[in-house]
Amino acid sequence: MSRRIALVSSERGLRVDPDLPLAVAALGDAGYEVDLVRWDDAAADWSRFDLAVVRSCWDYAWRLAEFLAWAETVPKLRNGVEVLRWNTDKTYLRDLERAGLPVVRTVWNPLGPADLPEAEEWVVKPSVSAGSRDTARWSDASAALVHAAQLAAAGRTAMVQPYLSSVDDRGETAMLFIGGRFSHAVRKGALLEPGEGVRQDRNSRGDLSRVMPTAEQRDVAGAVFAAIHDLVPGAPAPLYARIDLVHDEAARPVVLELELSEPSLFLPQAPEGAATLARAVEAELQQ
Ligand SMILES: Nc1ncnc2c1ncn2[C@@H]1O[C@H](COP(=O)(O)OP(=O)(O)O)[C@@H](O)[C@H]1O
Ligand SMILES: [Mg+2]
Incomplete structure (x- = not known):
């Protein structure tokens, strides 16, 4: 057959x-x-x-x-589809936060300077996005607010976060789960340049390398992965998940993204992940 x-x-x-x-x-x-x-x-x-x-x-x-x-x-x-419905809008970060999980400090639809999170630089992005489209880094509070207002005027939900400068040296750590288990971790370099504004073409992700996560990163990612079951009640267990962690101002790992919709699995960096995926598919079909 x-x-x-x-x-x-x-x-x-x-x-x-x-x-x-x-x-x-x-x-x-x-x-x-x-x-x-x-x-x-x-x-x-x-x-x-x-x-x-x-x-x-x-x-x-x-x-x-x-x-x-x-x-x-x-x-x-x-x-x-239940997982996709929940996960294609980054407002899911609120659910993670409510569940007591550490997420990047985020303000939604700020109206004025008093609403902005305490920071020297800000990242503004729409809650529905991929590939850093419509996302930018600003050192000027009014520019950040204009960007957020433009997103809101287009009917989108604007998110504002402190620019976490740890991405410039420590990078962002993608924690990959395949078939219910942690598989591998990949470091991604920083993406947003100061002063470049909104760009639609940040496609290339050249700066990738496999890393060993710290015990703290394993703990945070494991707790986020385990929470999916309660956050999307009744949905089948995810076949794959990617939890992108950055370090906050206090050097604690926090969630930048929980990717259950279209995460790159970074298989070229961890080729045995492809066989793990095949085994996970096999297990799925036996259910
Ligand atoms: N708060 C932040 N601090 C530093 N860099 C950020 C921040 N938010 C986003 N970025 C950068 O922008 C990229 C894209 O943002 P992200 O939230 O991952 O959305 P998506 O990947 O869905 O477009 C990240 O990989 C990171 O390099
Ligand atoms: Mg991302």
């Missing part, structure tokens, strides 16, 4: 997602037939797949309603 898996991507993802060839090879080795399919491919028959695995659907950020409506129609999708 052939077992058929879809790795779901986007026009751009199919061209440049470096995880895809490694995932295809590992699933092939495990005996699966694998199709690479765009989520918005109107001709795709999703009922043909034993499992459709959401990977690089990066264009969901400006097509969210359409993307979630599509996700509803797929018979067996991971991560599941």
Whole structure:
């Protein structure tokens, strides 16, 4: 019996997602037939797949309603639509905070200077975004407020955070979970340049290296991962998760992002992660 898996991507993802060839090879080795399919491919028959695995659907950020409506129609999708609905808007950070988990200090839709978090520089970003689009770093409070007001005027939720300068030296640590377990960690360099303003084309992520996480990072990421079950009640367990940690002003690891929708798994940096993904798919199909 052939077992058929879809790795779901986007026009751009199919061209440049470096995880895809490694995932295809590992699933092939495990005996699966694998199709690479765009989520918005109107001709795709999703009922043909034993499992459709959401990977690089990066264009969901400006097509969210359409993307979630599509996700509803797929018979067996991971991560599941409940998780996608919750996780495609960074307002989930409030839920993490309410659950007592450490997150980057965030102000939502600030109206004036008194609302801004105490900082010398700020990051402003929309709550629905990927690939740092519409995101910028400001040293001028009024510029940060103008950016936030522009996002709000466009009907979006603006987020303002202190620029955590630890990303300039310690970087951001991506903690990857595959099939319910911690798999590997990758350090990402800083991305936002001072004075560059809003950019749409920060695509390349050259500055990546595998790292050993600290015990503190393991603890925080483990607690966040364990909390998903309660934060998205009734949803099937995530097939994959990425928890991006940065260090706050007190050098404590805090969550910048919990990525359950389209995280790069950084398989080129940790190639054995592809076989782990294939085993996780196998376990999923046996349920
Ligand atoms: N508060 C912050 N301090 C420092 N850098 C930040 C901050 N917020 C975002 N960045 C930078 O911008 C990038 C993109 O922001 P992020 O919150 O990860 O959104 P997304 O990856 O969904 O676009 C991060 O990888 C990081 O380099
Ligand atoms: Mg990110």
